[in-house]
Amino acid sequence: MSNSIPFELSEKTYKKLLKIKNKKGLSKNTWDEFINSLISYGNENNTNAKIIENIIRKNAITYWYESWVRNFSINLTNIWNDKSAQDLIHTKNHYTSALIIGRGPSIKKFNHLKLLSESNFKGSIVCTDGSLPDVLNAGITPDKFNLFVVTIDAQENQKSLYEHPVTLQFGKGIKCILSTTAHPTVHNAAKNAGMDVFWIHTLFDHEKGKKSFNQIQGIMTRAKNSEKKIPAIQTGANVGTSAWVIAWSILGCKNIGMIGIDLGYDDDISWKNIRYHGNPIPENIDMNSSAFKKAYPTVHNPDYGCNCKQDPLFQYYCNALKEFIQKTKDKINTINATEGGALFGEGIKCITLKEFLQKYNF
Amino acid sequence: MIKGNFKIEKIVQEERSDQELFEDLIEQSGVGSNMVFRTTKKDDELFLDDL
Numbered sequence: 001m002s003n004s005i006p007f008e009l010s011e012k013t014y015k016k017l018l019k020i021k022n023k024k025g026l027s028k029n030t031w032d033e034f035i036n037s038l039i040s041y042g043n044e045n046n047t048n049a050k051i052i053e054n055i056i057r058k059n060a061i062t063y064w065y066e067s068w069v070r071n072f073s074i075n076l077t078n079i080w081n082d083k084s085a086q087d088l089i090h091t092k093n094h095y096t097s098a099l100i101i102g103r104g105p106s107i108k109k110f111n112h113l114k115l116l117s118e119s120n121f122k123g124s125i126v127c128t129d130g131s132l133p134d135v136l137n138a139g140i141t142p143d144k145f146n147l148f149v150v151t152i153d154a155q156e157n158q159k160s161l162y163e164h165p166v167t168l169q170f171g172k173g174i175k176c177i178l179s180t181t182a183h184p185t186v187h188n189a190a191k192n193a194g195m196d197v198f199w200i201h202t203l204f205d206h207e208k209g210k211k212s213f214n215q216i217q218g219i220m221t222r223a224k225n226s227e228k229k230i231p232a233i234q235t236g237a238n239v240g241t242s243a244w245v246i247a248w249s250i251l252g253c254k255n256i257g258m259i260g261i262d263l264g265y266d267d268d269i270s271w272k273n274i275r276y277h278g279n280p281i282p283e284n285i286d287m288n289s290s291a292f293k294k295a296y297p298t299v300h301n302p303d304y305g306c307n308c309k310q311d312p313l314f315q316y317y318c319n320a321l322k323e324f325i326q327k328t329k330d331k332i333n334t335i336n337a338t339e340g341g342a343l344f345g346e347g348i349k350c351i352t353l354k355e356f357l358q359k360y361n362f
Numbered sequence: 363m364i365k366g367n368f369k370i371e372k373i374v375q376e377e378r379s380d381q382e383l384f385e386d387l388i389e390q391s392g393v394g395s396n397m398v399f400r401t402t403k404k405d406d407e408l409f410l411d412d413l
Contacts, residue, residue, distance in 0.1 A: 048384070051384075051385060051388065052388050053398060055385065055388045055389060056388065056391070056392075056393060056394060056397070057397045057398060057400075059389070059393045060393040060394055060396065060397040061397055062393075063393045064393070064395075064396070064397075086411070086412075152395065152396055153395040153396070154395070155395070201410075201413050202396060203399035203407075203410070204396070204397050204399055205399075206399065206401065206406070206410070206413065207399075207400070207401035207402065207403070214413055215413060217413055218412065218413025221413070229411065229412035230412065230413070231409065231410060231411055231412065232409070232410040232412070232413050233408070233409055234398070234399050234407055234408040234409065235396040235397070235398075235399070236398055237394045237395070237396045237397050237398050238394060238395060238396065239395070242396075245408060245409060249408065249409040277391070277392045277394075278392055279390060279391055279392045282387065282390055285387070289380070289383065290380050290384075291380050291381075291383035291384040291387060292387065294384050295384055295387035295388060295391070296387075311391060312387065312388045312391035312392075313391055313392055313394050316394065316398070317394070320398045324408060327404075327408070328408070
């Protein structure tokens with residue numbers, strides 16, 4: 001580093017600092033970055049965002065790594081034999097729009113699925129897997145709309161969404177974009193429902209070079225057919241962000257709308273009644289403490305004039321998606337039509353679904 | 363050797379305590395279903411045609 005200043009520390013102090021650095025999930029960051037993370041009071045939100053991301057990333061790979069390797073190995077024969085999401089790239093049309101559907105609370109509050117089902121939306125509809133049964137039950141079916149569904153999660157319980165009676169009724173005609181690390185029973189369930197399956201890789205350790213599992217996945221995918229190419233996406237750690245990446249990178253859509261992507265909870269629900277991410281609020285925590293307010297903030301959305309609550313996972317997802325939208329804003333129009341939630345800011349146009357359907361129906 | 367004085371050290375300890383509580387809350391909050399991918403090659407962070 002240029003302009004660096006040497007100084008001395010005792011071994012004891014160094015070891016203490018090293019322990020803190022590792023605990024913060026900053027083991028691979030420079031000492032300069034670590035010390036700045038301690039002292040950047042003027043940019044506290046950014047520092048907290050980095051701490052949240054570093055801790056959750058570290059825990060996620062520890063928790064999921066074996067599942068990803070196991071699922072990929074069992075899926076491999078089907079990955080060789082089925083289609084790649086690359087096949088969808090050839091159909092892309094830069095002039096069409098896409099609409100991402102999540103299952104945040106605004107989707108019911110504003111009756112968005114009914115509004116969409118009664119429209120003649122001509123663009124691509126990319127559902128998160130969790131929203132699929134509700135989407136189909138609302139009449140948003142593949143005979144009327146260009147419908148995709150995405151699964152990136154590794155756990156087996158995602159298959160229930162593909163085994164749902166309404167999914168079995170309308171599965172044929174839906175294009176399923178499936179992570180190569182998804183649970184093998186999800187692939188079976190999607191095929192049993194009559195869906196066309198398109199494989200995609202999800203990026204998590206590609207930067208580690210040839211020893212990374214992502215790079216091993218690439219080698220194994222091409223082992224039988226060197227021409228077989230499967231694209232890899234940033235997931236942003238959740239299926240909603242994955243669907244947004246797929247909409248522009250695979251489907252080639254320039255205008256991408258979103259509904260049900262609240263990335264938070266309704267402000268009028270108390271923390272005691274919130275269980276969406278599985279872990280209840282720790283007991284005996286002072287909800288007026290500074291630590292709690294940083295980890296579980298109430299966010300004001302100035303574009304929709306509403307408040308919403310976020311837990312650390314929603315902060316993690318939201319910060320990453322906002323960053324990716326900013327990075328791509330010169331080539332992609334991201335239109336949030338959720339009408340609530342925490343997604344706003346640079347590069348994000350917040351409007352109503354009705355306005356989106358009028359303006360981007362192509 | 364860098365030397366500090368007692369008063370400053372005491373203030374830093376109080377701030378760390380709040381920060382530690384914040385980090386404990388994050389540790390307990392769950393792991394999500396996937397992870398944000400980071401690389402120094404920013405162009406490769408969102409999408410790759412092939413692995």
